Amino acid sequence: MGLMGRSLGRAAVALSAAAGLALTGACGGGGAGGGNGNGGNDGDSLTVGLLLPGGGVSRFGQFDRPLIEKHLKQVCPHCPAVTFAATPDPAVQRQQLESMITRGVDVLIIAAVDPQLLRPSVQAAHRAGIPVVAYDRLAQGPISGYVTFDGAKVGKLQGEALLKAMGPKANGGQIVMMNGATTDPNADWFKQGALSVLKGKVKIGKSYDTVGWRPENAFVDMRSAIAALGAGNIDGVLAANDSLAGAVVSALNATEVRPLPPITGQDADLAAVRRIVRGDQYMTVYKPFKPAADAAVEMAVALGRGKSVDSIATGTVDNATTKKIPAVLLPSVPVTVGTIKDTLVKDGLYTIEQICPPQLRSACAKAGLTR
Structure with missing residues (x-):
């Protein structure tokens, strides 16, 4: 297969769709796209x-x-x-x-x-x-085409950062893995990349595949991990993305775990960047x-x-x-508190004002997030 649709005419397709779908935008000049069966369109009619x-x-x-x-x-x-x-x-x-x-x-x-x-x-x-x-x-x-970030590299960056943050506990310490949904092929890609770094270094006390990537499911799973392993026996958490990392932090806070173990993330969500500044999350992966x-x-x-x-x-x-x-x-970029300014701010993803609300100004100053 590979590249397709070059010489195919538009077949008459009558598929039912639910009413009220969240579809916005225009369908483009002159009716259904490509209806001429010419295997391609000029720029004026491409939808x-x-x-x-x-x-x-x-x-x-x-x-x-x-x-x-x-x-x-x-x-x-x-x-x-x-x-x-x-x-x-x-x-x-x-x-x-x-x-x-x-x-x-x-x-x-x-x-x-x-x-x-x-x-x-x-x-x-x-x-x-x-x-x-x-x-x-x-x-x-x-x-016909695929655009993404190298998932194995993302997982490796997370695993490497977690081991660095764990310090002496990186040899034989115990972690929890909060992975993504099994329905998403990227989730296993991230997981395998992380395991390529973590295996043989740390003990994986619990590993969860988070249904639907939903934070509420990660919160429940993390509470279960704390109950099973003991709050003081979790030396790090490999969270596959920032939404899951936020749920992990909430679960740890709900059981009053102090200090929080290092926690990874991905996507450079603004809430996660603020958690990094605050010290609640160790890193994220910026794509x-x-x-x-x-x-x-x-x-x-x-x-x-x-x-x-x-x-x-x-x-x-x-x-x-x-x-x-x-x-x-x-490629992706690991971000910790000391590199926020030279990555996310430099690239224009966020301004210092966005990252640093009044309650974080002292922490931002300590992190060098000042103008």
């Missing part, structure tokens, strides 16, 4: 569908969506606004994708909530001649979102116009159905 697992205050809503929308306008000035949908519910996302197929978008960018559940809909998009770019998470089915958003848009526009993405891709990956998918794998 891009964007499906994300979160909106609003989530990382996807704060950073990925606006960056994707902005770069689309730069690459394709006459393209209409993206057709957008966001939900953490895999069944709803499947309905959203089917609705976009029915609307006739020309190309899709999808960060799948549950790649396996979404697979039949990705196959339906393929039959309709709509190329799919998997974003952040490797979708299943006949996708510069702009290069990812730019690459996804460039892949989508090329595919929507029936062109190759080989010059954009840095390598290839395989999923269960498709081999040698053109892929862009991007």
Whole structure:
């Protein structure tokens, strides 16, 4: 398979979609995208569908969506606004994708909530001649491109930072692993990367795969770990992302664990950065979102116009159905309290004013977060 949709005409697709889906944006000039069956579109009629697992205050809503929308306008000035949908519910996302197929978008960018559940809909998009770019998470089915961060490296960065923070306890100490959802292939990628560093160094007292990446589930699991292991016997927590790290901190605070053990994270959420300044979380992994958003848009526009993405891709990956998918794998950056200014602030992700509300000003001053 690999690149597809170049010579496929638009099949007549009639898929039912639930009413009231969170779809916004325009469907683009002149009706259903690519309806001429010419295997590609000019810049004036190309319509891009964007499906994300979160909106609003989530990382996807704060950073990925606006960056994707902005770069689309730069690459394709006459393209209409993206057709957008966001939900953490895999069944709803499947309905959203089917609705976009029915609307006739020309190309899709999808960060799948549950790649396996979404697979039949990705196959339906393929039959309709709509190329799919998997974003952040490797979708299943006949996708045409993939943009993400190197998950093994993310896990290694987390594991290395945790061992450093644990100091002497890095040899033989006990940790809890709060991993992501088993439905997300990235979760196992992160986990294996972390284990490649942690195995043989520390004892893994408890390891949880957090259902749906939901913080409330991580909170319950962490409370269980504290009850089983004892509050004083947890020397570190490998939390796969910042939402889970926040739940871990809440669970530890609820049982009045002091001092808090070092805790990792990922995504550089503002709440997590403030926890790092406060000393409640040791580190996060910053994934510069702009290069990812730019690459996804460039892949989508090329595919929507029936062109190759080989010059954009840095390598290839395989999923269960498709081999040698053109892929862009991007590097990540570890962030601790001493490097916030030279990473997140320098890159314009946050200002010092955003990171440092009045109650954190003394801690920010100590961390060098001053103008």
